[in-house]
Amino acid sequence: MKVAIIGTGYVGLPTGAGLASLGHEVCCIDCDRDKVERLRAGQVPLFEAGLEDLLREGVASGKLRFTDSMSEGVRGAKIVLLAVGTPENPETGEANLDYLFAATKEMLPHIEKSTIVAIKSTVPVGTGDRVESVLPGNEVVSLPEFLREGYALQDFFHPDRIIVGAQDESAYAVIRELYAPMRPIPLILRVSRRSSETIKYASNAFLAVKIHYINEMADFCGKVGANINEVAQGMGLDSRIGSSFLKPGPGYGGSCFPKDTKAIEYMGRRAGVELSLIRAAIAGNQKRSKNIAQRILKRVEDETSPRIAIWGLAFKAGTDDVRESPAIGIVQHLLCHPGVTVVVHDPKALNNARSILGDRVIYDREMYNTVQQANILIILTEWPQFSTADWGKIKRLMKGKVVFDFRHIINPADIYDNGLIYTGI
Numbered sequence: 001m002k003v004a005i006i007g008t009g010y011v012g013l014p015t016g017a018g019l020a021s022l023g024h025e026v027c028c029i030d031c032d033r034d035k036v037e038r039l040r041a042g043q044v045p046l047f048e049a050g051l052e053d054l055l056r057e058g059v060a061s062g063k064l065r066f067t068d069s070m071s072e073g074v075r076g077a078k079i080v081l082l083a084v085g086t087p088e089n090p091e092t093g094e095a096n097l098d099y100l101f102a103a104t105k106e107m108l109p110h111i112e113k114s115t116i117v118a119i120k121s122t123v124p125v126g127t128g129d130r131v132e133s134v135l136p137g138n139e140v141v142s143l144p145e146f147l148r149e150g151y152a153l154q155d156f157f158h159p160d161r162i163i164v165g166a167q168d169e170s171a172y173a174v175i176r177e178l179y180a181p182m183r184p185i186p187l188i189l190r191v192s193r194r195s196s197e198t199i200k201y202a203s204n205a206f207l208a209v210k211i212h213y214i215n216e217m218a219d220f221c222g223k224v225g226a227n228i229n230e231v232a233q234g235m236g237l238d239s240r241i242g243s244s245f246l247k248p249g250p251g252y253g254g255s256c257f258p259k260d261t262k263a264i265e266y267m268g269r270r271a272g273v274e275l276s277l278i279r280a281a282i283a284g285n286q287k288r289s290k291n292i293a294q295r296i297l298k299r300v301e302d303e304t305s306p307r308i309a310i311w312g313l314a315f316k317a318g319t320d321d322v323r324e325s326p327a328i329g330i331v332q333h334l335l336c337h338p339g340v341t342v343v344v345h346d347p348k349a350l351n352n353a354r355s356i357l358g359d360r361v362i363y364d365r366e367m368y369n370t371v372q373q374a375n376i377l378i379i380l381t382e383w384p385q386f387s388t389a390d391w392g393k394i395k396r397l398m399k400g401k402v403v404f405d406f407r408h409i410i411n412p413a414d415i416y417d418n419g420l421i422y423t424g425i
């Protein structure tokens with residue numbers, strides 16, 4: 001099947017590579033000409049495990065190509081997938097649909113009437129109706145994306161479910177054809193278009209609330225002398241609760257949860273429904289970075305010019321994405337404190353972090369260099385290499401002794417055995 005994908009970001013690229021490997025003829029379109037040039041030259045503009053190889057295979061097989069020309073991309077396509085960004089409007093919290101409607105209007109002169117348009121971007125309820133009114137004659141389907149950065153290809157090939165919001169039988173048949181080559185055959189749930197759009201927001205908001213809940217519970221445990229790891233384990237064994245998303249940490253981040261919680265809260269307000277749990281999660285999560293920075297600063301308050309080493313800037317392991325990363329927020333709060341020097345390391349996200357933090361911190365590509373003469377070491381992303389670090393070497397390099405593990409990835413005994421002091425949440 002001929003497929004066009006608009007947007008070659010964290011969603012569009014893995015989806016394009018995945019669909020090409022299933023045998024479809026895929027054209028990825030992006031308005032960013034530099035990005036398209038880089039992709040054509042075999043350079044991948046983002047980090048995602050396995051993506052580079054899959055893109056290379058797709059291009060070599062002739063099934064995958066890249067263009068910045070909308071007419072070239074959508075011509076003859078049986079389906080167009082919209083995967084452009086829908087960032088937050090910082091004033092209202094609502095989703096900004098400028099990119100989505102720009103792309104829709106750009107394709108209008110080139111798209112054939114028989115082409116199905118599927119919206120993969122996360123969009124407010126009712127957006128499918130609006131896109132359809134811009135493209136009269138084309139069937140518009142909601143096909144929300146649930147991939148997790150760091151596991152994007154695994155999630156593409158083995159999705160828990162595929163949600164299809166299709167009004168029309170023939171459009172639904174095209175979606176089934178799109179995923180037909182997948183083995184095992186994925187579970188496809190067909191619902192109304194508005195339900196499909198809601199499922200995406202309701203799922204992300206639920207996960208954000210779960211994270212906020214366990215973070216609050218961790219703070220409670222800290223005050224009453226309970227251990228949050230034990231508490232989370234005990235809760236997770238209850239099949240009604242489940243063990244995932246019960247790990248306390250520095251708060252949720254990334255390009256989805258923060259903006260999607262705000263967007264659904266905005267939609268709730270517009271609809272006259274108070275989504276109080278989501279509102280509480282948003283407020284609690286926003287406070288968390290500052291609160292964590294204060295906990296760190298308290299540990300170095302006796303130093304006149306403390307040197308703070310940070311391991312991890314990506315919003316989670318397995319990605320170079322720092323959008324709304326709690327680590328970035330925490331570093332920004334630390335930098336407000338006079339005399340503080342912050343030295344940072346991340347295996348993949350240093351370049352993206354530099355575009356936000358500029359020259360206000362010291363960057364190091366080598367994790368052990370970061371801790372030299374540091375008063376304190378803070379772990380903010382759960383990269384596996386941090387959990388197996390050489391703590392004896394770190395003890396020799398550091399000036400201070402405290403290791404703050406905000407991701408709970410280190411065995412405290414490894415720290416204590418080497419004469420350091422472990423602190424978790």
Ligand code: NAD
Pocket residue numbers: 006007008009010011012029030031032035083084085086099100102103106120121122123145146147148149255256
């Ligand atoms: P992204 O910012 O990484 O990529 C978007 C791409 O779209 C960019 O390359 C941009 O240049 C391109 N673009 C913008 N306007 C365009 C236009 N008019 N024509 C052609 N290209 C255009 O975004 P992303 O992280 O891939 O997210 C895309 C959508 O998917 C968002 O709605 C997001 O909420 C949703 N989503 C993201 C994830 C994730 O993990 N990143 C997961 C599920 C859903």
